[in-house]
Amino acid sequence: MNFSFLTPVSDAVLVHNELLSTHAIGRKIKIHSVQNGIPDLNGVKLAIFGVLENRNDANYIGEEINFNEIRQSFYGLFPASWNTTIVDLGDIHKGETVEDTYFAVKETITNLVKTGIIPIILGGSQDLTYPNYRAYDNLIPMVNIVNVDSQFNLGDSTKPIKNNSFVGKIILDQPYNLFNYATIGYQTYFNSQEEIDLMENLYFESYRLGAVSNDITLVEPALRDANIVSVDLSSVKGSEVSVKQKYSPNGLDGKEICAIARYAGISNKVSSFGVYEYRPSKDDELTSMLVAQMLWYFVEGVNCRVNDDDFLEDDNYQKYITLVESEELVFYKSNKTGRWWIEIPFLSNVNNKLKRHTLLPCMHQDYLDACNNELPERWYKALKKNSV
Structure with missing residues (x-):
């Protein structure tokens, strides 16, 4: 080097x-x-x-x-x-x-x-x-x-x-x-x-x-x-x-x-x-x-880093699905750390910047908001950026 x-x-x-x-x-x-x-x-x-x-x-x-x-x-x-x-x-x-x-x-x-x-x-x-x-x-x-x-x-x-x-x-x-x-x-x-x-x-x-x-x-x-x-x-x-x-x-x-x-x-x-x-x-x-x-x-x-974003093994996480304004939101919670993620869906009809399902870090509060029919702001912005 x-x-x-x-x-x-x-x-x-x-x-x-x-x-x-x-x-x-x-x-x-x-x-x-x-x-x-x-x-x-x-x-x-x-x-x-x-x-x-x-x-x-x-x-x-x-x-x-x-x-x-x-x-x-x-x-x-x-x-x-x-x-x-x-x-x-x-x-x-x-x-x-x-x-x-x-x-x-x-x-x-x-x-x-x-x-x-x-x-x-x-x-x-x-x-x-x-x-x-x-x-x-x-x-x-x-x-x-x-x-x-x-x-x-x-x-x-x-x-x-x-x-x-x-x-x-x-x-x-x-x-x-x-x-x-x-x-x-x-x-x-x-x-x-x-x-x-x-x-x-x-x-x-x-x-x-x-x-x-x-x-x-x-x-x-x-x-x-x-x-x-x-x-x-x-x-x-x-x-x-x-x-x-x-x-x-x-x-x-x-x-x-x-x-x-x-x-x-x-x-x-x-x-x-x-x-x-x-x-x-x-x-x-x-x-x-x-x-x-x-x-x-x-x-x-x-x-203190922990590899908690590996969701290939079912034992590593809990998955939660909720509906908000006809949008199906998929949340993941790590069993190792308790940290939360939300899935950004793949948009096949646009030039998708991330090219795959992407997991966006979020908070437990975002899941609670989604259960109350509120779209999480981070998810909404990521989805919009992904479709620009």
Whole structure:
């Protein structure tokens, strides 16, 4: 595999690492260093790397970024009883152009995902989600993205890509591989009515901050169905982060963002996870520790994955069939985990994007709603997207 784009973790972080307890994460993971080069990736399940690129930030004024504080915070935490091997591959530096950086990110993620390694990306600006998405061009036919963000980032796709408009590029650039896009934690006053309407018209999913804070379990099915999870740190409320990172008095709190990270980890489909819009500053212990804890919960989730979506054996599930408005809805409940799915029917008369019966993650509440003659919203949107 070609990892020539990656530079080693800084000596300052490695020296700090030597002072940690021998039981700390930093003493148990493999680290790309100047002395030892890139570690052997045999048996590795998770690979962390940073991308020092923020030139497509709409407010870019030349700031440099680094992830030393995040690494020191993460290395200093203690692992749970994990059985996965983690590697820190170091950083991708800015290329001569942003497109050069995108190419390096795309190639690195493609190489990792192809070999069954889950990349954990630490970002600069969130437009890096675009090369993350493009990394899947030759890997899977359709991609689902979850964006944890206060804004939809649809933007004007006719203009150059920025961190507040990258989703428009993802939707409109060929090849068209996007099936579903879901935003978790959006705040209405940060989004124009045109963008809100567009999300509806494209049958994409959006979870308002109030609804998420009221019941965090609402977002689990969307994360269970995602291939890529992209987290914008500006979705976190200002009181949870350091001065330079503050964006809004309202937002997700530390427990909620860590719960979302754990849901992403538990998902059997999530194969890349990124945290973006990090802005280091001298008083940055708070933000770096929050990101470190998010990474911890994601790794914890990956270690708790259960293959519960195998419905070939009758013993693995219970099947429920209900009628809603003359539609026959078929639900499956895993006997291993108690998680629910709903079947999206094959539409023979249209250009079906998924080409087969597809099981869509859902909640027990969706089944209860169907029993009360209500069509589940996730099912309806998936069916509509499938027939566009």
